Amino acid sequence: MTDDLLARHRAVMPSWVATYYGDEAIELVAGSGRRVTDSAGRSYLDFFGGVLTTMLGHDIAEVREAVERQLATGMVHSSTLYLIRQQVELAEKIAGLSGIPDARVFFTTSGTEANEAALLFATNHRRSNQILAIRNSYHGRSFGAMAITGHRSWSASGLSPLSVSWLHSGDRLRGRLAGLSDADHIDAAVEDLREVLATTTAGDVAALIAEPIQGVGGFVHAPDGLFGALKKELDGHGILFIADEVQTGWGRTGDHFWGYQAHDVQPDLVTFAKGIGNGFALAGVVGRAELVNAVPATSFSTFGGNPISTAAGNAVLDYVLEHDLQHQAKTVGKILLDGLRAGAGDAGIVGEIRGRGLMLAVEFVRPGTTEPDPAATVRVVDECRRGGLLVGKGGLHGNVLRMGPALTLTEDEAREGLAILVDAIRRTDAAGS
Ligand code: PMP
Numbered sequence: 001m002t003d004d005l006l007a008r009h010r011a012v013m014p015s016w017v018a019t020y021y022g023d024e025a026i027e028l029v030a031g032s033g034r035r036v037t038d039s040a041g042r043s044y045l046d047f048f049g050g051v052l053t054t055m056l057g058h059d060i061a062e063v064r065e066a067v068e069r070q071l072a073t074g075m076v077h078s079s080t081l082y083l084i085r086q087q088v089e090l091a092e093k094i095a096g097l098s099g100i101p102d103a104r105v106f107f108t109t110s111g112t113e114a115n116e117a118a119l120l121f122a123t124n125h126r127r128s129n130q131i132l133a134i135r136n137s138y139h140g141r142s143f144g145a146m147a148i149t150g151h152r153s154w155s156a157s158g159l160s161p162l163s164v165s166w167l168h169s170g171d172r173l174r175g176r177l178a179g180l181s182d183a184d185h186i187d188a189a190v191e192d193l194r195e196v197l198a199t200t201t202a203g204d205v206a207a208l209i210a211e212p213i214q215g216v217g218g219f220v221h222a223p224d225g226l227f228g229a230l231k232k233e234l235d236g237h238g239i240l241f242i243a244d245e246v247q248t249g250w251g252r253t254g255d256h257f258w259g260y261q262a263h264d265v266q267p268d269l270v271t272f273a274k275g276i277g278n279g280f281a282l283a284g285v286v287g288r289a290e291l292v293n294a295v296p297a298t299s300f301s302t303f304g305g306n307p308i309s310t311a312a313g314n315a316v317l318d319y320v321l322e323h324d325l326q327h328q329a330k331t332v333g334k335i336l337l338d339g340l341r342a343g344a345g346d347a348g349i350v351g352e353i354r355g356r357g358l359m360l361a362v363e364f365v366r367p368g369t370t371e372p373d374p375a376a377t378v379r380v381v382d383e384c385r386r387g388g389l390l391v392g393k394g395g396l397h398g399n400v401l402r403m404g405p406a407l408t409l410t411e412d413e414a415r416e417g418l419a420i421l422v423d424a425i426r427r428t429d430a431a432g433s
Pocket residue numbers: 051109110111112113115138139140141211215216244245246247273274283
């Protein structure tokens with residue numbers, strides 16, 4: 001059945017649409033809590049959550065009921081040309097949580113489109129198409145979002161509509177800033193920014209866009225405080241700071257509600273997506289009124305902030321806050337991180353175990369080196385699936401195993417998944433990749 005579906009998928013989908021597990025691609029047909037079931041009836045513990053998207057888990061009663069209540073009204077869609085009560089309510093909540101005074105919220109249906117909107121606001125306000133972006137970043141698959149994606153394998157067009165200059169990433173394992181102490185790393189990054197501003201831009205840059213923790217790039221994070229230090233430099237030039245919180249928002253990192261808060265900085269624009277809809281297509285931008293209002297023409301989104309997705313979004317956000325899931329992410333994430341370090345930290349293929357809250361990664365290398373080992377990564381990911389655990393893959397070199405389970409993950413589930421993962425790493429290590 002699944003084989004048949006895979007063949008049909010391959011026959012009709014673009015060749016570049018990736019599916020995990022190659023010839024053993026799976027079809028997920030049901031979900032409950034942190035578990036999903038495939039079409040062959042196999043159950044998995046879900047540590048990837050549809051790429052950090054099912055933030056509360058699967059089939060959460062509060063979300064289902066909110067959506068069902070909306071469906072029962074018969075009003076699935078009314079277009080944002082009409083008032084939508086739950087859209088305004090959600091915007092009020094997000095504006096309040098953003099820390100931005102007099103904030104405005106624009107809803108979209110995807111993170112890509114949210115970043116497009118942020119670029120539109122920043123470039124219009126600054127009357128400049130120059131953007132600073134970070135190497136190894138991922139911001140989406142539209143023309144503009146690909147232009148600011150510093151990750152060769154995900155940037156499908158080199159024909160940029162923007163003038164983009166690249167800053168070094170916060171990668172501490174490899175790259176220009178690797179191996180430095182936190183303070184030296186920050187100094188070097190500020191120096192890098194100064195150099196880029198002085199040499200590769202025309203001096204009227206619109207904005208810097210950055211993920212507080214690079215998601216697709218392999219959960220790479222710079223030292224705390226880095227973006228605050230960069231922002232001080234940017235402020236001197238009037239350059240805006242856009243935080244892409246598509247993966248890091250809503251408490252996922254445990255220590256903070258927004259990823260940028262680890263950096264002692266207030267962004268001018270914040271983009272969000274994924275988790276806020278818990279699977280319903282909901283995303284957007286929150287930012288300073290003067291920037292968001294800078295769009296000189298009437299504009300709206302047909303589906304952005306529609307009645308169904310914002311009914312879900314309110315239920316999701318209320319759940320996150322009422323159940324203090326940020327705290328849960330911190331506690332359960334620590335069990336996973338500590339357990340991984342204790343159980344697999346000494347395996348030869350493990351280059352680094354890192355992460356924050358429930359955004360955790362294992363980087364695989366050739367033993368005794370920092371050379372990436374994508375083959376070992378694939379083996380571990382496959383072993384996990386066979387053991388009943390879904391995890392993700394990422395990183396510029398495809399050598400990072402990524403975990404972003406629902407923030408509702410329990411301690412017992414964390415230990416259960418940990419045992420499968422440690423076993424998969426051990427066996428791959430012993431087999432030699
Ligand atoms: N920004 C980041 C940081 C992301 O991780 C992603 C998706 N992986 C996007 C933007 C694009 O979001 P979407 O796939 O919803 O367009």
